[in-house]
Amino acid sequence: MDKHPIGVFDSGVGGLSLLGELKSLLPHEDFIYISDNAFAPYGALTAAEILDRSGKLTNWLIKQSSKLIVVACNTATTNAIDSLRKTHPIGFIGIEPAIKPAALQTKTGVVGVLATKGTLSSKLFHQTSSAYGQDITIVEKEGKHLVKMIEEGKINSAEIKNLLQTYLQPMINEGADHLVLGCTHYPFLTPILKKILPKNIQIVDCNVSVAKQVERVLEKRKLHSTSVNKGITTYFCTGDSKIMRQFVLSEDIKVVSIA
Numbered sequence: 475m476d477k478h479p480i481g482v483f484d485s486g487v488g489g490l491s492l493l494g495e496l497k498s499l500l501p502h503e504d505f506i507y508i509s510d511n512a513f514a515p516y517g518a519l520t521a522a523e524i525l526d527r528s529g530k531l532t533n534w535l536i537k538q539s540s541k542l543i544v545v546a547c548n549t550a551t552t553n554a555i556d557s558l559r560k561t562h563p564i565g566f567i568g569i570e571p572a573i574k575p576a577a578l579q580t581k582t583g584v585v586g587v588l589a590t591k592g593t594l595s596s597k598l599f600h601q602t603s604s605a606y607g608q609d610i611t612i613v614e615k616e617g618k619h620l621v622k623m624i625e626e627g628k629i630n631s632a633e634i635k636n637l638l639q640t641y642l643q644p645m646i647n648e649g650a651d652h653l654v655l656g657c658t659h660y661p662f663l664t665p666i667l668k669k670i671l672p673k674n675i676q677i678v679d680c681n682v683s684v685a686k687q688v689e690r691v692l693e694k695r696k697l698h699s700t701s702v703n704k705g706i707t708t709y710f711c712t713g714d715s716k717i718m719r720q721f722v723l724s725e726d727i728k729v730v731s732i733a
């Protein structure tokens with residue numbers, strides 16, 4: 475089992491931000507990454523549609539002999555991971571907006587959360603924000619269009635900068651000192667965010683903690699690779715491979731149809 479790959483999925487290139495941390499923490503593991511870009515963005519889908527896509531990608535990753543699945547998407551985690559765990563005989567690790575560390579560290583008592591509509595409207599997100607947000611103010615904002623624009627390769631556009639300015643201003647006005655990036659696509663916007671945000675606002679994502687959690691689960695389940703060689707990552711997508719090729723700087727992206 476230890477030789478088998480870890481399956482990682484997202485609606486698009488966002489999960490590559492988490493995959494980067496996984497690869498540096500677990501250099502001897504093999505990974506299969508799949509971007510479901512034919513169906514992105516997930517944030518605009520219903521909870522039932524997100525569950526349907528997540529189930530299909532999970533089944534496909536299991537067929538590729540994955541030993542563990544990383545749901546590298548906040549929207550899929552918050553809408554589908556509980557059901558996936560009940561219906562599939564494999565371990566899952568997901569990613570959720572990092573409200574807890576931000577709530578523990580805030581000095582102003584105000585934390586901003588930028589996430590998709592699907593994440594912000596999910597039951598799991600409400601549970602987490604009410605559990606950790608009791609004594610603080612959480613200013614939520616939907617990052618409408620951001621995922622679509624990142625998938626279209628518009629990361630450095632004036633359009634995306636303007637949208638971010640509009641989305642972040644209410645948090646800045648309310649005195650937030652932490653901005654939680656509740657979508658794995660958003661860490662790719664960090665250079666622009668740093669230009670827009672006042673210096674006292676800390677950007678929080680939980681890619682490193684999720685990677686550490688994956689390491690713990692591998693050890694606990696005795697699934698970790700014992701190889702001394704550098705692991706191999708194979709990339710797939712369900713739609714056009716252009717953006718993936720740009721992000722991973724490789725031409726070797728396989729296109730698969732998962733209906």
Ligand code: DGL
Pocket residue numbers: 484485486488489514515516517518546547548549550590593621656657658659
């Ligand atoms: N990367 C996904 C997330 O973390 C993007 C969701 C979407 O496709 O809207 O939420």
